Amino acid sequence: MCGRYAASRRPEDLAGIFEIEKWESEEVLEPDYNVAPTKEVHVVLDRPLKDADDRRPVRQLRRLKWGLVPSWAKSPEGGARMINARAETVHEKPSYRRAFAARRCIVPADGYYEWVTAAQERDLEVEGKKKRPRKQPYFVLPADGSVFAMAGLYEFWRDGTLPDDHPRAWWATCSVITTEAETTPLAVAPAEGPRSLADIHPRMPLMLTPDRWDAWLDPSRTDVDALRGLLAPPPAGLMRAYPVSTAVSNVRNNGAELLKELEGPEEGTLF
Numbered sequence: 001m002c003g004r005y006a007a008s009r010r011p012e013d014l015a016g017i018f019e020i021e022k023w024e025s026e027e028v029l030e031p032d033y034n035v036a037p038t039k040e041v042h043v044v045l046d047r048p049l050k051d052a053d054d055r056r057p058v059r060q061l062r063r064l065k066w067g068l069v070p071s072w073a074k075s076p077e078g079g080a081r082m083i084n085a086r087a088e089t090v091h092e093k094p095s096y097r098r099a100f101a102a103r104r105c106i107v108p109a110d111g112y113y114e115w116v117t118a119a120q121e122r123d124l125e126v127e128g129k130k131k132r133p134r135k136q137p138y139f140v141l142p143a144d145g146s147v148f149a150m151a152g153l154y155e156f157w158r159d160g161t162l163p164d165d166h167p168r169a170w171w172a173t174c175s176v177i178t179t180e181a182e183t184t185p186l187a188v189a190p191a192e193g194p195r196s197l198a199d200i201h202p203r204m205p206l207m208l209t210p211d212r213w214d215a216w217l218d219p220s221r222t223d224v225d226a227l228r229g230l231l232a233p234p235p236a237g238l239m240r241a242y243p244v245s246t247a248v249s250n251v252r253n254n255g256a257e258l259l260k261e262l263e264g265p266e267e268g269t270l271f
Contacts, residue, residue, distance in 0.1 A: 001084050002150065002176045002205040004248065005112040006033045006139070006259060007042065009147065011061055014108055017147055018044045018213065023061035034254045035109075037083045041066045043152060043174050045105040046217040057219055062154075064105075068175035069157040070095045076157060076171055085153060087179040087206050087231040091224050096175065099153035101222050106208060107150040107176055110259070111141025113248055114201045114241075116194065136193070136265040137248050138200050142207075143187035143240040151177040151206040151216060151231070179206045179233055188240035192264050197239060207234045 008031035011023050029042055043064050046057035068082040085096045115135035142148055157171040181197040181204040194200045208216055208230075215221060216230050242261040247253045 001114075001178055001201065001203045002112050003037065003083065004251075005035045005148075005150075005205075006110040007031065007035055007108060008033060008110055008256070009108060011042070014042065014044070014061055014147075018061075018106065018108070019059060020044060020061045021059045022049065027061060027063040029063060031256075032254065033256055033258045034248055034251060035066070036251045038065060038067050040064065041107060041174065043105040043107050043154060044217065045103075045154060046219055057217075059217065062105075062172065064154055064172045064174045066176075067173055068095065068099070068153060068155050069171055069173045071098070071155055071157055073157060076159075076173075082175055084178045084203075085175045087151075087177050090153070090177060090231070091228055096153055097224075099155045099175075100227065101224060102219055103154050104216050104219075104227075105152045105154045105174060106213065106217065107152040107174065109148040109150055109205075111139050111148050112150075112205055113137050113139055113244070114197075114204075115249070116200050134246065135249075137244050137246060138190075138194070138241045139244045139259060139261075140197065140200070140204070140239055140241045142238055144238075148205075149208045149210075149213065151208050153177065177206045177231070178203045179231070180204075182233065182236055182239070184236035186239055186241055187237050188242075190242050190264070193243065194241065197241065200241060206231060207238070209234050209238075 011028050040063050046059050048055045049058050069076045090096045090100050115137050152174050154174040162169045181202055183196050183198040189195050197204050212230055243265050248258045
């Protein structure tokens with residue numbers, strides 16, 4: 001899954017990486033080292049500019065809320081639960097299939113956090129332990145330091161209780177697509193602990209390599225079968241993972257220190 005990630009790149013840097021043509025100053029977000037569900041996030045998308053005579057898609061950097069609200073939803077309350085869409089079923093699930101066909105985006109990140117799901121934890125749960133053990137968080141990122149381009153979907157929802165000219169009449173939301181975690185060895189693995197992403201968690205965000213960006217963002221591509229081909233996992237051996245402080249587990253903590261690599265798992269955590 002993807003429940004927390006880091007995004008510190010400036011809009012001007014993202015503009016160069018993704019060849020963005022349009023972004024507004026009011027869309028700019030500060031670097032965030034602990035992005036959590038329901039926060040506003042940067043996404044890259046191709047869409048015609050509002051009120052423009054030229055209806056060609058323009059690559060934009062937009063500010064959306066993380067937690068997709070389908071256009072047909074009666075209220076936005078379920079958005080916090082819809083932060084992830086599974087690659088295996090995204091084309092058929094009512095909440096995602098329309099966005100998959102027409103409203104795809106890239107969610108840029110430095111990397112994502114994942115808390116290990118280990119055998120010890122499962123054993124404790126089976127034994128009926130009431131107190132959940134403290135999990136060790138890991139930061140997962142491209143081994144070469146490049147941007148982690150997560151495949152995403154976006155949607156618009158109209159709040160019918162507000163007038164058309166109200167600034168909150170329209171909600172723009174997004175979701176990150178996940179896939180099965182890689183079982184192959186990490187490009188760079190920690191000295192002790194997991195040797196693959198699957199050793200940390202069975203799911204991972206779907207990373208799009210640059211050769212897929214244009215096709216993924218192109219809104220004229222609507223053939224579902226062809227689009228599903230873009231959901232193939234990236235080549236193996238591109239990722240590294242390392243343990244970080246359990247401070248990241250508290251959403252109130254935010255700063256570059258959360259990305260500091262530990263020599264090993266913190267004392268008292270699993271793995």
